[in-house]
Amino acid sequence: MLRIFLSIFRARAIIGIMDAYAILPYKGLVEIASETGRELKLDLKIFEGETEEAIPFAMDAQKRGADCIISRGGTASIIERYVNVPIVRVPVSELDLLRILYPLKGLDRKILVVGFRNAVFRARSAARVLGLQIQELPIPYEAADYNFDHIRRSAEHLIRHHGIDTIIGDQTAFINLRSYCESQYLITSSKDDFLTALRNSQLLNTDGQREQQDQIQVVLNAVQEGIISTDTHGRVTSFNIKAAEIFGMEPGMVIGASLDELAGYFRDFEELKSTISLTLRNGNPESIQLSRPKGPEVYEINSAPLVSQKGIHGTVTTIIRSSHAHSGKSAGNKHPSAGTFNTHYSFKDILGRDEAFVRVLAVARAYTMTDATILIEGESGVGKEMFAQSIHASGPRKEGPFVAVNCASIPEPLLESELFGYEQGAFTGASRAGQKGLFELADGGTLFLDEISEIDQKMQMNLLRVLEERRIRRIGSDRLRDVDVRVIAASNRDLRKLIDENHFRPDLFYRLNLLNLHIPALRERKADIPLLAEHFFTQFCRHYGGKEVRLTEDILNRLRCYPWPGNIRELKNIMERTALTIATRCLELSDLEIITRELNNSLSSRSSRINELSFCGTLNTIKHQAAESALQAAGYNKSHAARMLGIDRSTLDRLLDPRD
Template sequence: MKKFRYRIRFKDRVGMVRDISEIVAQGGANIVSLEVKRGEIYLQVEPLPEEKLSYIINRISLIPDVYEVTPVEWMPHELAEQQLRTVINSVQEGILSVSKKLIINTCNARAMQILGISHPPIGKTLYEVIKLPDEVLELIRSGKPLEQKEVSISSSRGSIRVMVNSKPIFDDKGEIAGAVLTIMKMSEIRRLAHSLTRPVMVTFDDIIHRSRKIKDLIELAKTVAKGDSTILLRGESGTGKELFARAIHMESPRREYPFVVVNCAAIPDTLLESELFGYADGTFTGARRGGRPGLFEFAHKGTIFLDEIAEIPPHIQAKLLRVLQEGSVRRLGEMEEIRVDVRIIAATNRPLEEMVSRGDFRADLFYRLNVIPIYLPPLREHKEDIPVLVDYFIKKFNQKFNKSVQGISPEALELILNYPWPGNIRELENVMERAMNLCKDHIIKVKDIIINSPPFLLSPSEKYLHLKEMVEETEKEALLRALSQGGSARKAAKILGVSHTTVIKKMKKYGITLE
């Protein structure tokens, strides 16, 4: 036996509901549900033996003006409830509805998952299931809306941070009848924000090269990308450290999660700590209401790239060390620690070993960062990559400037190959962009190659000085300026920050006299 549901279609008239109800009662059955619409009635009766049910249905079909009685799978209200349940269970937010007394009457599957419970908490009070701050509960009781309130709640999995929204429910008289709450994990919000704003990421296929040296480096980076160990990228400015960091992230299992770039030298010391670790509500003047998560929280399950790591001050070095050791961060102004699952890739062009010996960089932090060191060589050490880089930049700037430059002359390429490129690939890109702007033909020529690095240029023949000669030219020019400004060797020594004897020796070396 089971519950039976029928749709009864009829010519609309007064008394039809009464006639149907009388027949069901005479048959000794109870009506479970009855829904009346114009021209049709949906009837659900209690479980009955088949003979008894058939008798009742046959009698109903003989009622005057009834022309169809058919079984249905769902009553209209059941179907609506099922559809609503499917909708609320399909959304990414946890949904809870509560009465005026904060009794839970709806809880979707996502809310149960976030709270770490296996059964719907229907009938329980809200504060039994989710421990919200008192001010939040008061807003819900008073019928005031709550928007995007970040709170820390306790669950079976420990403390988690969620974003809570609440909308009041009013009855027909306009009085408060309850509220609907939505909750969403902050980690999911950050992931959603990342998916909407993530830049185009690069892979190892995007690293232009021909040399064996860079090829071996890429193979090494691909291998270490599979793990979670901290990576320290070393190399001069402009060698492509951020490019490698992005490619490592895209090669790793974390590729679907955020890649967060932090230039430690570009953020003032006073702001760097709050940027990295976040802050609580009211921590300092000008702080955003409700507080703010730090970049480590935003990078949860992803990768954080700490560029120019050598520039961070000592007190932040200590907090960074704790993140590496404990895997947790603490916002400024809060006592609670927040667990973060983040892979760290750091980069620097500074000699960290020397900084450690001078006491400018913590030795324990250096060893934590230097788990997998990768050295990116300067461009002068893999000049065989210059021709393919030049071709790449020509294609790139053709598209950017809507030009049709076909290549570079042998003389211009020779000029580029002979230059030491102290600014590495970044400097080469700048020189090629300048050349593409100046090029009036379809071939880049020597006259289009302008490298603004005096005194590197020796003569209009486009030959360059050796490093020793560059240093001497710079030193001589500085000495002449100081003597001109000071008027004496002693004053020039003070301007240059060297001894009087050193200035005299340099004047003799370069044949400079005060006259």
């Protein structure tokens, strides 16, 4: 079968010109399209229209025999419902997001990014490089389920609970959410993005070749194997209906994207990317098995190079359901590194030699052989999920799925359906086939509930019932389903304090806290700071192709003294930005300038937040509040807190004493 598809793909050509339509949501993109069309001498019919306004243009284009319609974002999703013409989407690049996010660096904004998953992924990547924290609200790809009322309610929840003051989104989000924030930024596309859409639309085909392409696409969509082809750069050029079904993705959002980009957001692609990359690199066919998290299926992946006299010019990969797949729980995770619901870390990936940390590691290893619920506590960035994955990967459930969910990242209206699933027609916009919840998907394995402190009282009660009964009920169903799941929960907040404040149910706490693991903050592991810093720095220097230089003892001392309020995550980000700066600017790591600037920026940012705080009460109360706030902002390093307030250490100790 693979030989047949190799013959088909070798026959594909990419020369010539044809007519097409572009329906674009804002004036700037219309101008880019017009300029590009003139330069390439394309008979490109261009209309400006957003969301529902674009529907008449699309229907008229279909009547006039359009071969494809180029559009973007929410507008593309809406017109896709009304016409049978292929919709080619203008992609969003990481540079597009960097242009928007860079001016926000250092302004202490609460940012919400609303967009399709590829845009949200690129925003996340850009924000990480810039050291920004963002809230994310991805819009589902499935056009039939596209309902902005649902997105609007989720946005309202995030704005209300996270103090959002800046929204970044596409034109659809820009219009629908304009009343929620004064500060809004439109995600715009560049000329390169539009050129990518032109390439994906196959506009460079002659009439005869276009007919051939149509015939090929019919063949690809008719077969029962998933088919994915890439070019020499690892960009997806074909993605048939069966592949879309296997991965649960819209072909229009995958074609034109690189495997690196897809693997960064969809973990299902990680193993696939490695296999195809190996084929491109060595020119030999490669085969693996890939487990799917949304069911017990195991698929055989066969990747082969597309070779001509000029060398390798791409790959074609078939995805076939394995005839040797086992039923039940183990089949879903035959290869633990593949699939969204599998572990990527084990205990060998956890670095540390601090005595207290080594003891915590020993306790975690002891927990692997029990099925009891575990509560992992620790500040944000200490590696709680890494411990959860390691416990799962070393225990008797390691052949089962590991399903992770961040409770704070999912709006309250969606969390119940995400955890417990829903039946057909349970609510507006629900999938026609219903959907399994994460408890069902974790059956036979482990469910990791991160930031458990952020769920509301109703969800706490529902979760308690599931933990006690080991059964779930989907939304819209009367049927109870048994689930065999080990639960590991994590929190960066003090749940005991939340119980005292009536924000967390004590019965749920006791049910979760059967086994407890407290991971120390990085500032409490000073012996591990040089070890981790050198590990991350070397890793990122290799990744970005920069010179591998060693951190000096002077730099390591600075790192030891820094309070690390963001813990390992902050250390990793600073090492990445430093390695990236050295690689892209050809700088030397000297005079501490690069790292010192990073550390000072972080300290000054927290210090400015202290200055903005307002206090009330008696003078002594205000002093005590200021001291506590400074201590928190300094990552509980008293020397740094005292420096922020301009006092000595003994004075700070006196202000912190509640009896004083």
